[in-house]
Amino acid sequence: xxxxxxxxxxxxxxxxxxxxxxxxxxxxxxxxxxxxxxxxxxxxxxxxxxxxxxxxxxxxxxxxxxxxxxxxxxxxxxxxxxxxxxxxxxxxxxxxxxxxxxxxxxxxxxxxxxxxxxxxxxxxxxxxxxxxxxxxxxxxxxxxxxxxxxxxxxxxxxxxxxxxxxxxxxxxxxxxxxxxxxxxxxxxxxxxxxxxxxxxxxxxxxxxxxxxxxxxxxxxxxxxxxxxxxxxxxxxxxxxxxxxxxxxxxxxxxxxxxxxxxxxxxxxxxxxxxxxxxxxxxxxxxxxxxxxxxxxxxxxxxxxxxxxxxxxxxxxxxxxxxxxxxxxxxxxxxxxxxxxxxxxxxxxxxxxxxxxxxxxxxxxxxxxxxxxxxxxxxxxxxxxxxxxxxxxxxxxxxxxxxxxxxxxxxxxxxxxxxxxxxxxxxxxxxxxxxxxxxxxxxxxxxxxxxxxxxxxxxxxxxxxxxxxxxxxxxxxxxxxxxxxxxxxxxxxxxxxxxxxxxxxxxxxxxxxxxxxxxxxxxxxxxxxxxxxxxxxxxxxxxxxxxxxxxxxxxxxxxxxxxxxxxxxxxxxxxxxxxxxxxxxxxxxxxxxxxxxxxxxxxxxxxxxxxxxx
Amino acid sequence: xxxxxxxxxxxxxxxxxxxxxxxxxxxxxxxxxxxxxxxxxxxxxxxxxxxxxxxxxxxxxxxxxxxxxxxxxxxxxxxxxxxxxxxxxxxxxxxxxxxxxxxxxxxxxxxxxxxxxxxxxxxxxxxxxxxxxxxxxxxxxxxxxxxxxxxxxxxxxxxxxxxxxxxxxxxxxxxxxxxxxxxxxxxxxxxxxxxxxxxxxxxxxxxxxxxxxxxxxxxxxxxxxxxxxxxxxxxxxxxxxxxxxxxxxxxxxxxxxxxxxxxxxxxxxxxxxxxxxxxxxxxxxxxxxxxxxxxxxxxxxxxxxxxxxxxxxxxxxxxxxxxxxxxxxxxxxxxxxxxxxxxxxxx
Numbered sequence: 031x032x033x034x035x036x037x038x039x040x041x042x043x044x045x046x047x048x049x050x051x052x053x054x055x056x057x058x059x060x061x062x063x064x065x066x067x068x069x070x071x072x073x074x075x076x077x078x079x080x081x082x083x084x085x086x087x088x089x090x091x092x093x094x095x096x097x098x099x100x101x102x103x104x105x106x107x108x109x110x111x112x113x114x115x116x117x118x119x120x121x122x123x124x125x126x127x128x129x130x131x132x133x134x135x136x137x138x139x140x141x142x143x144x145x146x147x148x149x150x151x152x153x154x155x156x157x158x159x160x161x162x163x164x165x166x167x168x169x170x171x172x173x174x175x176x177x178x179x180x181x182x183x184x185x186x187x188x189x190x191x192x193x194x195x196x197x198x199x200x201x202x203x204x205x206x207x208x209x210x211x212x213x214x215x216x217x218x219x220x221x222x223x224x225x226x227x228x229x230x231x232x233x234x235x236x237x238x239x240x241x242x243x244x245x246x247x248x249x250x251x252x253x254x255x256x257x258x259x260x261x262x263x264x265x266x267x268x269x270x271x272x273x274x275x276x277x278x279x280x281x282x283x284x285x286x287x288x289x290x291x292x293x294x295x296x297x298x299x300x301x302x303x304x305x306x307x308x309x310x311x312x313x314x315x316x317x318x319x320x321x322x323x324x325x326x327x328x329x330x331x332x333x334x335x336x337x338x339x340x341x342x343x344x345x346x347x348x349x350x351x352x353x354x355x356x357x358x359x360x361x362x363x364x365x366x367x368x369x370x371x372x373x374x375x376x377x378x379x380x381x382x383x384x385x386x387x388x389x390x391x392x393x394x395x396x397x398x399x400x401x402x403x404x405x406x407x408x409x410x411x412x413x414x415x416x417x418x419x420x421x422x423x424x425x426x427x428x429x430x431x432x433x434x435x436x437x438x439x440x441x442x443x444x445x446x447x448x449x450x451x452x453x454x455x456x457x458x459x460x461x462x463x464x465x466x467x468x469x470x471x472x473x474x475x476x477x478x479x480x481x482x483x484x485x486x487x488x489x490x491x492x493x494x495x496x497x498x499x500x501x502x503x504x505x506x507x508x509x510x511x512x513x514x515x516x517x518x519x520x521x522x523x524x525x526x527x528x529x530x531x532x533x534x535x536x537x538x539x540x541x542x543x544x545x546x547x548x549x550x551x552x553x554x555x556x557x558x559x560x561x562x563x564x565x566x567x568x569x570x571x572x573x574x575x576x577x578x579x580x581x582x583x584x585x586x587x588x589x590x591x592x593x594x595x596x597x598x599x600x601x602x603x604x605x606x607x608x609x610x611x612x613x614x615x616x617x618x619x620x621x622x623x624x625x626x627x628x629x630x631x632x633x634x635x636x637x638x639x640x641x642x643x
Numbered sequence: 644x645x646x647x648x649x650x651x652x653x654x655x656x657x658x659x660x661x662x663x664x665x666x667x668x669x670x671x672x673x674x675x676x677x678x679x680x681x682x683x684x685x686x687x688x689x690x691x692x693x694x695x696x697x698x699x700x701x702x703x704x705x706x707x708x709x710x711x712x713x714x715x716x717x718x719x720x721x722x723x724x725x726x727x728x729x730x731x732x733x734x735x736x737x738x739x740x741x742x743x744x745x746x747x748x749x750x751x752x753x754x755x756x757x758x759x760x761x762x763x764x765x766x767x768x769x770x771x772x773x774x775x776x777x778x779x780x781x782x783x784x785x786x787x788x789x790x791x792x793x794x795x796x797x798x799x800x801x802x803x804x805x806x807x808x809x810x811x812x813x814x815x816x817x818x819x820x821x822x823x824x825x826x827x828x829x830x831x832x833x834x835x836x837x838x839x840x841x842x843x844x845x846x847x848x849x850x851x852x853x854x855x856x857x858x859x860x861x862x863x864x865x866x867x868x869x870x871x872x873x874x875x876x877x878x879x880x881x882x883x884x885x886x887x888x889x890x891x892x893x894x895x896x897x898x899x900x901x902x903x904x905x906x907x908x909x910x911x912x913x914x915x916x917x918x919x920x921x922x923x924x925x926x927x928x929x930x931x932x933x934x935x936x937x938x939x940x941x942x943x944x945x946x947x948x949x950x951x952x953x954x955x956x957x958x959x960x961x962x963x964x965x966x967x968x969x970x971x972x973x974x975x976x977x978x979x980x981x982x983x984x985x986x987x988x989x990x
Contacts, residue, residue, distance in 0.1 A: 066987035264986035274981055281977060284646045288739050308970035310980060313738055313963060318764035322731040329735025332722060334647050355725050445981050457644035482702045482720040482743050485656045490714050492723025
């Protein structure tokens with residue numbers, strides 16, 4: 031049937047169903063094929079904390095959201111334009127996020143009496159007219175698949191397993207996407223199981239044909255490809271990006287990589303990836319606890335390895351004493367904290383930026399550490415390398431903050447040209463002449479680093495205060511003051527070795543939206559839109575949290591009002607106000623999910639309407 | 644200035660003709676006069692000199708406590724770290740650097756209380772470390788509190804009316820946690836201690852050596868019964884692999900099995916002979932449980948020497964190396980890794 035075509039610059043699709051319905055799988059594939067097609071993409075998987083949540087329940091809903099665009103896309107999409115709902119619960123929990131005229135594609139098999147009861151529906155929403163403001167298409171997917179797969183002698187429940195692939199076929203037709211690459215993908219995925227491959231291949235075509243022939247789908251949505259820089263691309267999650275960044279840093283520093291870690295949501299995938307990278311020489315220890323994780327990394331660092339430990343909030347708390355040791359012993363170490371909603375166990379699967387205070391001030395004693403915060407999934411790669419660079423060059427532990435949103439979300443990432451990455455070779459001391467473990471490089475203030483196996487450089491270091499420039503333990507107060515100040519200065523001086531903060535929009539003016547970490551996408555989308563509408567609003571985004579870029583104070587002073595959106599209760603706001611004595615406006619969200627762009631847009635509009643200070 | 648690989652390729656110093664003196668640092672030793680630790684450090688320095696390992700290939704890691712000051716007095720790569728955490732730090736160092744001999748110096752509080760979790764897991768992983776536990780049954784550096792090896796009823800500053808909790812028997816704990824080498828010595832028996840340190844060094848995997856040491860300030864004579872040269876002849880039994888377990892001034896007593904329990908029998912009355920006496924087998928972990936548990940029975944002598952020495956049990960490090968040997972490709976293309984399984988090209 032001939033379709034109308036409607037061209038859009040972006041579209042948000044959400045696959046929603048029960049935990050076992052394979053929503054993550056088709057969501058991931060849609061994001062890959064959209065990337066291949068030339069769209070920009072941002073995704074977010076949203077699945078229950080329970081390993082196997084009871085079937086059909088509201089809390090068992092698993093979803094995968096894909097935001098595609100013909101212009102740069104920086105968020106997962108504020109509202110859903112096209113939703114697949116495989117059961118009643120998945121419809122119910124996502125309904126409030128639909129756009130006004132959203133298309134809902136529902137499988138009627140997920141709306142039987144049992145499913146309706148589990149979702150708490152008195153009446154079937156597919157039939158009672160309650161979805162009238164949306165474009166609802168109900169499909170009996172079971173019937174369609176049973177017809178298409180009838181000669182394969184599959185059990186009825188096995189036929190239903192291809193429901194997700196059917197919906198992918200439907201979506202491909204609606205977006206006018208060819209199926210070739212998805213057929214190839216199915217071959218790679220199910221090549222070993224001929225029958226499963228055949229079933230899913232037919233299911234994909236079946237969905238596609240259904241959408242082609244169904245008069246209910248009268249429109250195709252064309253999101254044209256955009257111009258992207260040449261290169262090899264892939265979709266990447268923040269967690270995988272951290273793992274790959276560390277392996278790359280290991281190559282660049284010429285230090286073997288060692289990971290000491292302990293499983294914790296949502297950081298665990300970094301452990302999964304690195305533990306599997308034996309081909310690249312990665313050594314790892316899944317330690318007995320979080321403390322063992324960081325301490326084994328410290329031991330590996332003392333041995334000259336590039337050492338990393340990965341964790342999330344509660345584990346970050348447990349590692350704090352050891353971080354203090356790494357500060358006073360002055361050893362290179364990367365600590366990755368994938369922030370989640372706290373305190374305590376909090377909401378482990380939900381995202382938050384609430385560990386900035388802990389990263390900045392959490393240790394006893396004066397224990398400054400460089401802190402980096404990734405602004406996107408792909409940025410996790412760059413900052414893992416940057417954290418390694420700073421750690422090894424300055425002989426200091428470095429904290430890399432990401433969060434659950436970045437860790438699990440994906441975006442297309444253009445692979446770097448490895449040969450053009452900077453040489454970060456770490457050199458160790460070998461000459462006994464003039465060696466003292468706490469003698470420093472004049473410029474970086476990094477101490478001399480000799481590792482076991484170096485003849486005639488045996489020495490002793492530890493958690494006790496040392497004599498400046500020497501190696502002996504010192505309890506002398508005056509020396510302690512000097513050492514505290516040196517350690518502070520060493521970290522402060524890194525400001526000379528990092529990029530200046532850039533302002534988007536006018537360089538001076540009324541409102542600056544200052545963000546950090548994962549709020550980048552929402553702030554960027556909101557302020558780009560406002561600027562395109564002629565509104566005067568500028569933005570700057572921090573990736574270096576300690577030390578701050580040198581020009582931050584100057585930038586703050588160039589604006590009348592500063593708005594800081596954070597998914598915490600105002601931690602950067604407190605730090606900025608304290609350090610720069612600049613009053614800031616706060617926008618805080620503590621709902622475990624990232625900002626929607628419109629939330630930031632509305633706040634800026636409100637400030638613009640209020641005017642002045 | 645050299646890269647990591649350059650350091651590994653450096654020509655090692657000669658391990659011949661090393662003496663104990665080569666392992667002494669210039670730092671002034673600050674243990675109390677008469678502390679048992681003086682003897683332990685002297686024995687380790689002698690042992691290290693005899694190991695035939697280049698000095699720069701030996702690393703020593705300690706936690707916090709009196710014993711953990713040890714690294715400062717050694718002329719080695721030595722690390723005085725965090726309370727309870729010497730073992731995981733040493734584990735990381737050992738895994739990162741298979742070329743090193745790594746020694747952990749820890750105390751009864753450091754190892755068995757705050758560091759207890761790390762200790763049992765290092766044992767179960769058969770982590771390639773030599774763990775020296777200095778046991779004086781007291782917290783000394785914090786000036787005298789009950790420790791996890793203090794006996795019930797011990798009056799200390801933190802147990803003024805007597806300690807309420809039962810102590811760990813460290814060798815039982817180590818055996819139970821899966822250690823493959825378990826031994827006990829005392830600072831007052833230097834020759835035997837050197838021997839045990841050398842055995843610990845030779846053993847592949849986690850070597851656990853408990854060393855009785857006296858804190859004459861806060862728990863004086865706590866272990867005198869097993870340490871005093873004369874008394875210990877009657878109260879301890881020196882274990883020798885493959886030999887009957889006999890003790891006493893004139894080797895006139897032996898350990899015999901009575902059902903599933905050991906008991907002491909006289910060997911000079913004609914009723915029992917050496918044939919009745921249990922023969923020590925350090926390769927047998929069932930026997931190690933039996934011997935280590937003898938500490939709980941006051942009618943039995945305390946076993947000293949090598950309780951357990953299982954040879955050829957795979958270590959965590961060996962398994963790591965085996966995986967690396969199988970999978971590590973020094974020339975592996977990084978771009979292949981970065982590209983992952985689903986990538987596309989924009990031309």
